[in-house]
Amino acid sequence: MPDIKPLDADEGSPVTIAVLETINFGLEYLVDAARERGHELILLTGDRSRYTHELSKGLVDSLRIVGVDTGRVDEVVSVLRAVPDLAGVVRMADPWSLQALAVADQLGLPHENTEAVSLLRDKGRLRRHLYDNGFSRAPSIVFDPQTATVTELTRQLAFPCIVKDVAGSLSQNVWLVRRPEELASVLVAAQHAKDLYGGALTAEPYFLGPMYSAETVSWAGETKVIGVSSRGLSPEPYFREELATFPVVLPEKARSELAEWISGILFSVGYHEGVTHTEFIITTAGFEIVEINTRMGGALVGESINRSLGINFHSAFIDLALGRRPLVMDLEPEVRQGVTQIAIYAPRIGVFERIGGAEQLLDHPGAPTLYPIHRPGDVIPATTDQRGVLAMLLADGETAELSLHNALSAAGKLVVQMR
Template structure:
């Protein structure tokens, strides 16, 4: 029996291989760029995954490649960008798949907020516009300030702008117009409060909260994700309220099966949605969850691909430890050369592990969003707070070396 993943999260391939091995199933990875998985493909377990080189955003080529896989039983959909390809391919091959319309709704940030606002599940609607045809004065009349402007289908904190006053609109529109292929933006209120994400798994309309992740962002005006910790220990009443809130939101979207990574803010007036990602959280969050619970959460991808209730819906989840992560960013754009201080990892408490996302010689185009990440550092601790201090301490001992871009 074979299961195919059409691309996958940056890191997590090892966990997928582990799950396939336990089940006695063959794992295939369809990818347009093997280099994206260079770190994991250099590990011993890489021999246990069959790599299929194909243009993964071309559904015709993907379907052709999938038809050549012997005894293919299901498709793993783990990422945002390839959602439509995965769903269409599964539908064509008559394989189990999620509610396509629900995934499309959630992937469209502007449409999603309007949908939830109409049902009383968020305090504000969205304003969707084309930066190339919208005039500043016309847009200013439609917005409240401060607002966040972002790509309706964005990720990795890319193409997100904070618009504090009307004066910020003109430079924001100009910046958006310089982004190739960016034709739809959504403007939403800028809610005040700490940012979290709730990690969930849904089956047959039943949603289970797997835990909550805290995160810190860079100072304004950017929204660069810098640290994560899991699991957050909320008071019991707050945890129950959050579970009911997120379940109601997913029910309103008719999202009936699959992982979700829902970002939210706890404002002075309660929970407020930022966005829903119809997948397991990225940035090695799945690895943090697996370490915290002592299980392989990626195993659920195989149940979902086969169209059966994931065992993760019913397993007892008791944290064995806390986990925390720091994303290491290049200090400037240019050519990544390496990370100094790695010899200290084995000396530090919390078993810190470095997971590179760039190789020596790779170009780093920007540092204000996810494009500037060169590695992730994960550490554990007896509690989540201890894990957080462990990873911050170790991160401070590492130094990212860059060769600056040549200046004209």
């Protein structure tokens, strides 16, 4: 049975919905969705500066912002108990995912299946589940980098393989291990990593093929694929995410098979209600999962979908928080345009000063727009993963292909200055 409990308030009664942190961009769409339903939004955050760009649009007058340590469930619950008409908690960002579920549970509010979310967030458990249930042709091996030995792992692993944090994000702590002799350096790197969130590593098969991501929404065991994005990665051995284009038009047979495959996986783990961002590879032998995130894709994935399809995909989180079937599941929007996002990375570590050349974007085709992530003066500690992203550039086009060329051309006009 699903964990979601329906809202008791009358359909038209205004209520308050709490957002326990969210991704950098898209807060405006959440506010719009709540407002369209006659409800008010509260943003609970431990760092208001994360939403500087979104709040610069005038959203301060459209929602309440409460400063709280969002990593502490007891503090969040205490704050929300003082909200008399609270009806739901929006869960969007990975680092606060389990906290949001715990808060909703303690307050008796609608929420997704906690065990299913925990399983999907654990890359090692997920790979084992996929293999055991016939959704993947290869399993994984989970190990503790502090105690594992090269000799032991060499006997267990097939090479090449991908080694990564079981609970990682932002493309951090991901290593391509082509040969056994490369294991030693990976173990040393993992042992000294300060941001190994899961505390363990998983060694997974190295699947060959292009990577894509699918955005889905589910209700009562029914899953709908909203759309698919292409993914552009950096040259190996790093897997730095550099661009994404929406939508990918798959052949009808492949599209149907993909929808059935993802639906089957989500149903098998008990994730019957919720949104997912599923990264997968199309190999010569079929689909293979990279990871399944129980949220919308990060950066500007939501923005791309909304512009391309003319919908508010963020509204699904408002409906789910209220324990209702997301309205976007019943829409059949036509593609209005293609949209591409490109990550603007720092060329080296150091102090970020500015991005020059933005003035050339004003008359550029595709209406390219910069979405800042870092501010001048920020220290950039790495360039091989998403910690090095300074800003996102978004451009559109009549088709996905044209939007890609517009975005690539616009990004080429920009010059990053570091010191």
